[in-house]
Amino acid sequence: MRFLKDCKSDVTADLVYRVCPMHLLEPSELIKDLKTGQVLEILTDYDGALDDLPAWCTKHGQEFVGVCEDESEDIYKLYIKKLH
Amino acid sequence: MTQVYLDHAAATPVRPEVLEAMLPYFSQRFGNPSAVYDLGSDIKEVVEANRAKVGRLIGGHPAGVIFTSSGAEANNLAIKGAALAHLKKGRHLVVSAIEHHSVLNSARYLEKFHDFEVTFLPVNKFGQVETERLQKVLRPSTVLVSIGHGSNEIGTMQNLPELAALCRAAGVLFHSDAVATVGAIPIAVDDWQVDLLSLSGPALGAPKGIGALYFRPQLRLVPQIHSGIQENGRRGGTENVPGIVALGTAAELAQGELEAGSRHLKKLRDRLVAGIQEKIPYAIYTGHPELRLPGHASFCFEGIEGEALLFLLSPRGIYANTGSACASKALKVSPVLCAIGIKPDVAQGSLVLTLNRVNTEAEMDYVLAQLPPAVERLRSFSPVWRKKIAAAAGGQS
Numbered sequence: 001m002r003f004l005k006d007c008k009s010d011v012t013a014d015l016v017y018r019v020c021p022m023h024l025l026e027p028s029e030l031i032k033d034l035k036t037g038q039v040l041e042i043l044t045d046y047d048g049a050l051d052d053l054p055a056w057c058t059k060h061g062q063e064f065v066g067v068c069e070d071e072s073e074d075i076y077k078l079y080i081k082k083l084h
Numbered sequence: 085m086t087q088v089y090l091d092h093a094a095a096t097p098v099r100p101e102v103l104e105a106m107l108p109y110f111s112q113r114f115g116n117p118s119a120v121y122d123l124g125s126d127i128k129e130v131v132e133a134n135r136a137k138v139g140r141l142i143g144g145h146p147a148g149v150i151f152t153s154s155g156a157e158a159n160n161l162a163i164k165g166a167a168l169a170h171l172k173k174g175r176h177l178v179v180s181a182i183e184h185h186s187v188l189n190s191a192r193y194l195e196k197f198h199d200f201e202v203t204f205l206p207v208n209k210f211g212q213v214e215t216e217r218l219q220k221v222l223r224p225s226t227v228l229v230s231i232g233h234g235s236n237e238i239g240t241m242q243n244l245p246e247l248a249a250l251c252r253a254a255g256v257l258f259h260s261d262a263v264a265t266v267g268a269i270p271i272a273v274d275d276w277q278v279d280l281l282s283l284s285g286p287a288l289g290a291p292k293g294i295g296a297l298y299f300r301p302q303l304r305l306v307p308q309i310h311s312g313i314q315e316n317g318r319r320g321g322t323e324n325v326p327g328i329v330a331l332g333t334a335a336e337l338a339q340g341e342l343e344a345g346s347r348h349l350k351k352l353r354d355r356l357v358a359g360i361q362e363k364i365p366y367a368i369y370t371g372h373p374e375l376r377l378p379g380h381a382s383f384c385f386e387g388i389e390g391e392a393l394l395f396l397l398s399p400r401g402i403y404a405n406t407g408s409a410c411a412s413k414a415l416k417v418s419p420v421l422c423a424i425g426i427k428p429d430v431a432q433g434s435l436v437l438t439l440n441r442v443n444t445e446a447e448m449d450y451v452l453a454q455l456p457p458a459v460e461r462l463r464s465f466s467p468v469w470r471k472k473i474a475a476a477a478g479g480q481s
Contacts, residue, residue, distance in 0.1 A: 015317070017169055017307065022317035026316075
């Protein structure tokens with residue numbers, strides 16, 4: 001797991017409080033609309049996303065850039081770069 | 085026997101067009117919208133099409149419509165869901181003193197179990213929340229203000245755009261229980277800067293068991309029913325597809341009839357109100373005389389008990405209410421009437437008449453023929469009333 005201090009993104013999906021498996025369903029839809037090289041930021045409070053999203057990237061050939069913890073809000077910010 | 089049903093705030097008959105639209109979804113088109121095969125994915129499209137119809141009726145984006153089981157559930161989700169999602173801001177809520185139980189008790193739940201502080205905001209004698217008074221109670225820690233759009237008990241409507249704009253400017257979320265107004269008057273939830281708005285199917289001619297919460301799509305909400313992907317992860321439980329189709333159909337019908345329907349209801353209501361005021365002395369018209377729901381007439385008749393009046397009217401085929409459906413059953417003096425300054429003994433004589441598009445002028449005339457003698461009869465049984473009238477007559481002579 002790569003921990004980031006900051007990461008720029010092109011699109012943000014705010015999935016905070018939205019229950020599992022929305023952290024997988026919504027990004028898989030949103031990433032379709034991104035251009036190759038663009039970065040999707042996913043905001044979530046769901047711990048399971050830390051395992052699920054890297055695994056989803058591996059399975060679908062996208063790059064999992066890393067995770068940033070926002071302690072002020074108790075949420076995670078996870079970043080996926082679109083490779084194809 | 086003539087039957088005149090004037091308790092549409094408690095329950096309405098399902099509209100025939102609505103029933104026809106929803107029937108196929110009980111049997112032929114029964115698929116689960118979450119299923120990946122076409123029997124399910126087709127149903128998902130139906131759900132989304134009806135979500136859009138509900139959004140259109142209230143001037144909101146379809147993505148902000150969450151289907152619920154009732155207006156009460158929508159109020160619970162709005163208040164608990166929004167308050168708990170914004171704990172970082174604070175733990176102060178404001179609700180008006182005349183809200184529905186589902187609003188008041190959601191606020192009390194947060195007070196009891198989540199250390200919130202709740203301000204129960206008083207209303208003026210017409211049942212209106214005054215903007216200046218709201219402004220005074222807002223704090224930096226205020227997370228949410230909840231003020232119902234129209235009161236089912238006294239008919240008064242609030243100035244929602246003004247109240248919502250105040251909250252938006254103060255950075256406070258604004259929710260409105262609009263069960264009484266959606267479908268009765270035009271609503272523009274986004275233009276009015278209302279963050280959350282509850283509505284109910286039965287009020288529109290859909291069956292009981294369906295409602296919706298509208299929320300500003302960027303807003304975070306903590307789900308109150310936890311499950312999976314239904315309603316985009318915000319409200320669990322397999323979708324009530326027949327109910328959703330019914331609500332969407334009813335919303336579409338209501339939108340097409342808003343202007344004519346409202347005109348029709350106002351005409352009937354004004355006839356009813358004028359007749360009651362003319363024929364029954366010591367009748368207090370509760371709520372705001374003009375800024376009120378088009379199909380709503382509410383009175384307190386001095387010297388009688390509203391419950392007794394209902395029992396007397398029922399054999400004459402007239403069905404009405406004494407307050408909100410829940411409060412009426414509890415035989416408790418209405419907190420709404422207390423909040424607008426009606427004395428408890430007078431509040432006991434409450435009668436609430438709520439009309440619907442199917443009511444007619446002839447029905448109003450029938451009520452005007454039956455109601456005055458019923459009130460008179462009950463008053464004749466009351467020694468307290470007889471004494472009061474005698475004293476009044478003595479005072480005049």
